[in-house]
Amino acid sequence: MIPVQGFEGQAVAVLGLGRSGLATVRALLAGGATVVAWDDGPHASDIAEAEGIILRDLTKPNAFEDIACLVTSPGIPHIYPQPHPAIAAALLAGVPVDNDIGLFFRSLAEPDWDRFDQLPRVIAVTGSNGKSTTSALIAHLLTEFGRDVQLAGNIGRGVLDITPPEDGGIVVLELSSYQTELARSLTPDVAVFTNLSPDHLDRHGGLGGYFAAKRRLFAEGGPDRCIIGVDEVEGQMLANQLAQSPADDRVISISSGRKLTGPGWSVFARKGFLSEYRKGRQIGTIDLRAVPGLPGAHNHQNACAAYAVARTLGFSPRQIEGAFQSFAGLPHRSQTIAEAGGVRYVNDSKATNVDSAKQALRAFPNIRWICGGLEKEGGLAPLLEASGNVVKAYVIGREAAHFAMQLKGIEAEICTDMSRAVARAREEAQPGDTILLAPAAASFDQYNSFEQRGDDFVSIIKDLLGEAPA
Structure with missing residues (x-):
């Protein structure tokens, strides 16, 4: 732990009690600060309270009267699209706002x-x-x-x-x-x-x-x-x-x-x-x-x-x-899962935007492309310039049909779920092909995270190939 310096004997507020928020509370306490904390989610608040962390609703009037600094978790907006009410209150009160990196x-x-x-x-x-x-x-x-x-x-x-x-x-x-x-x-x-x-x-x-x-x-x-x-x-x-x-x-x-x-x-x-x-x-x-x-x-x-x-x-x-x-690469980032029957299986679930998916499409030959999910701003047109290696797309997600309609010039099959997409890609794959998961979209329409999406892809492949999951 890195004890936080500069707040000994002062009260510091922490907004957000996920992994980084809890670590921040502990580090502030280790540095001699008094800490009050708040999270909009009851589950996180219960965990914090069980750890003995003092909770204070930072959205209430006068919540910042005795506070020297507000430390907020990264995912909480402070300007756009609009500030969280607690951050807005801190700004009005003139309380410095920082994060754990600072x-x-x-x-x-x-x-x-x-x-x-x-x-x-x-x-x-x-x-x-x-x-x-x-x-x-x-x-x-x-x-x-x-x-x-x-x-x-x-x-x-x-x-x-x-x-x-x-x-x-x-x-x-x-x-x-x-x-x-x-x-x-x-x-x-x-x-x-x-x-x-x-x-x-x-x-x-x-x-x-x-x-x-x-x-x-x-x-x-x-x-x-x-x-x-x-x-x-x-x-x-x-x-x-x-x-x-x-x-x-x-x-x-x-x-x-x-x-x-x-x-x-x-x-x-x-x-x-x-x-x-x-x-x-x-x-x-x-x-x-x-x-x-x-x-x-x-x-x-x-x-x-x-x-x-x-x-x-x-x-x-x-x-x-x-x-x-000796570098093995990272999970969910151009990660080769298996090679069988001359077909390579690659998990790039981290390709959550168009640019990262475009890079993945340029990295492999003869791609059977599993794509789709919660589409981000800007559309998919930039992907088309990198689609020369794509043999066929297998589209997943709740809006699979809309996603597929944008893949002009690419043969696309609407599969909706991962199991069908992987099965269809495997059925049609030829030696020399790469079955690539590079969604070009966020995962939150069907999964909690890109990691969960990638793990699902890997698990399905292991089952189809008769391999024990790692």
């Missing part, structure tokens, strides 16, 4: 760090797609190199729930826009921006607000090194704003699909090969095609980001290449 950064450094030979470091990863795989890959590389690594934030453990890092320890944080937009303190040593595509637009008041939330990690965080994906104009603008000159190697540009030139520091992947250039000279290259845990161009971008992080920490290209080979 508390983490203000509380991480300890006085006894003076005894360390190597200060602990924080690597923070944000972006629209690939940040989970990138974060996990960075943690994997550093673990392979013998470093003491903890993975936290939007993946792994809550940030305040980790163990205080020791001499030379590294904390790798995956940070969503919900987390970066509100944190009052953001001070990573190394920060990564993978890419940007439209997502969570209602929460951020549009694409500009979404990008602004990501940008805060760099503009306000002041990291020593910035690793920026420049395949979109937002990343190009961010890299431009952070660099003092074209040769400023505090900014490392990364790309998947095009060669980066110039006097600065860059890492890019083309046709399956990663290349590192510095001051106009190539100083490293890796063949990514033979890395089983990183299939497709989108994973090659993730590899470029993780490679750049490892290079900033002093590790050699050959060390990184060796560690890449």
